[in-house]
Amino acid sequence: MRFRRIIITACLALGSTVGFAQSKDVKLPANWFNLDLAENGYFGISTEKAYRELLKNKKPKEKIIVAVIDGGTDIGHEDLKNVLWTNKKEIAGNGKDDDGNGYIDDVHGWNFIGSKNGNLAYDNLELVRLMRVYAPKYQSTINSTPLDSTQREEFALFKRMTADYGKRYQDAYQTFAVIQAINKVIDSVSATTKKPVPTLQDIESYKANDEIEEQVKTIIRRGSKEDGSFEKFYKNMKKAYKDYDVMLNYNLNPKYDERAKLVGDDYNNASERYYGNNDVKGPNADHGSHVAGIIGAERNNNRGINGVASHISIMSIRVVPEGDERDKDVANGIRYAVDNGARVINMSFGKAYKWNKQVVDSAVKYAEQKGVLLVHAAGNENQNNDIESNFPNKFFESPEAIAYEKAHKKPALPARLPVAPSPNGVQPRPTPLSSLKPMVDSAKFSLPHASNWIEVGASAYADNEDLKASFSNYGKHTVDVFAPGFMINSTVPDSKYEEFDGTSMASPVVAGLSALILSYYPKLTPKQVREILMKSVVKVNHKVKYKNERDETVRVPFSDICVSGGVVNAYQALKLAETYK
Secondary structure, X not given: OHHHHHHHHHHHHHHHHHOOOOXXXXXXXXXXXXXXXXXXXXXXXXXXXXXXXXXXXOOOOOOEXXXXXXXXXXXXXXXXXXXXXXXOOOOOOXXXXXXXOOOOXXXXXXXXXXXXXXXXXXXXXXXXXXXXXXXXXXXXXXXXXXXXXXXXXXXXXXXHHHHHHHHHHHHHHHHHHHHHHHHHHHHHHHXXXXXXXXXXXXXXXXXXXXXXXXXXXXXXHHHHHHHOOHHHHHHHHHHHHHHHHHHHHHHOOOOXXXXXXXXXXXXXXXXXXXXXXXXOOOOOOHHHHHHHHHHHOOOOOOOOOOOOOOOEEEXXXXXXXXXXXXXXXXXXXXXXXXXXOOOEEEEOOOEOOOOOHHHHHHHHHHHHHOOOEEXXXXXXXXXXXXXXXXXXXXXXXXXXXXXXXXXXXXOOOOOEEOOOXXXXXXXXXXXXXXXXXXXXXXXXXXXXXXXXXXXXXXXXXXXXXXXXXXXXXXXXXXXXXEEEOOOEEEEEOOOEEEEEOOHHHHHHHHHHHHHHHHHXXXXXXXXHHHHHHHHOOEEOOOEEEEEOOXXXXXXXXXXXXXXXXXXXXXXXXXXXXXXXX
């Protein structure tokens, strides 16, 4: 009976569990993110207008290398193979480190999560890796156990992680149960009709065996409408099945840990740099290939899509498995990109917990010193990054930051706030903490941070109250700009193209624009490029809606969800860049 209740309850909530609030029942141009709002009616970044009007008679001054630190890139893709970075000092396939940079046969980049034993495809969430460290120390600890100050902090973190893990596992388990039920009905209809992919009419004609299957038919009907077609819904459900299977068996499984076998580094040695292999595609290059295409898919070649930037080369650096990336690999990925000539680094990844922030901070500072711009995706949890943790970020774990955090650490609060007795004898109900608006302490955002970092949220295509993509993280002080990240068509392996959603898609829009600016104005510093991007946004002068931390739909000015108050714009950015001498 418990499994049956899970299915029915989760079925009713599925739309908000595995889908997005914006409907996909719309046909968008494959290149909408490069279009102009006034000319085309889509809130793109006016790339095509910029090429046509501002760059028509101009020649780029420098080919810009853009590093894509991600899960792998299909270097054979028809729309990417001509824009790849090639290490000309390296002789492919000879098994030697010809250029002496410490990496053998790194022709198009490097893979930090592989070895001669193969590639790491899956990994835990950072939450699980940390719990594996703290559980032996604190799983038997109770609140009254004598602890020193360091142990108290660790115990508090362990309790928070344990609660977080329980919620994540329960959510994943329940959602997977629904996805299994949906796929079971679809597969039954497929077997009955002898069609590999049945139609919605086939689903409607299917006689449900019980209440659960009737609920599933309702979900399929609704999901097909929201996704624009049953075919898209079918594809999304097959992908969701794989994603949640990976989540339960690998990401949230404390017993899974293949790092040592498949990478073979000394993970406790954060200064170790020379490990991995040269397989920059890896076992799953969907995400990284999509990101690379947005940045620089070959323009005007009568195939696929047009990337944002034309005079660039893509360097592929693999550090992200299906699961959370590791700080050591991220730091090494940044350093590799900087040392091999990248001017822009795109980082479409993130996590809620940190392992070794100092090693990442050190790499960020190295990039800052060498004049390299870092572009980072804000995340897809619809959370306020001013309040919730999101790593990596531009704020350094400096002595000032640590002292500030300790000085402003809030004591643990009860589930409800107590209230004073009423003078008329009627006792008011205590206020649940969940109903209180979290306080944002803006002073912490002036603490030491990187000047070469830009944080990107995701916007949708219409200039209305739904402009903020429903999944996108936000932050008045922590998210710098927004860029298109909804229904973005780009490159995926085997010379195919698909639509993805996410701040992972918005970040490469900004990385591509940054590279475009630098290709015509290569003397600009990262700080100047960041300033140009921030100042040249198209300001959003109407309110946008989203669900806040209390699951309430709110409408706020766009300037309340990001620093710049707008969406990046290539046309305005290039005009502004021309004024920088």
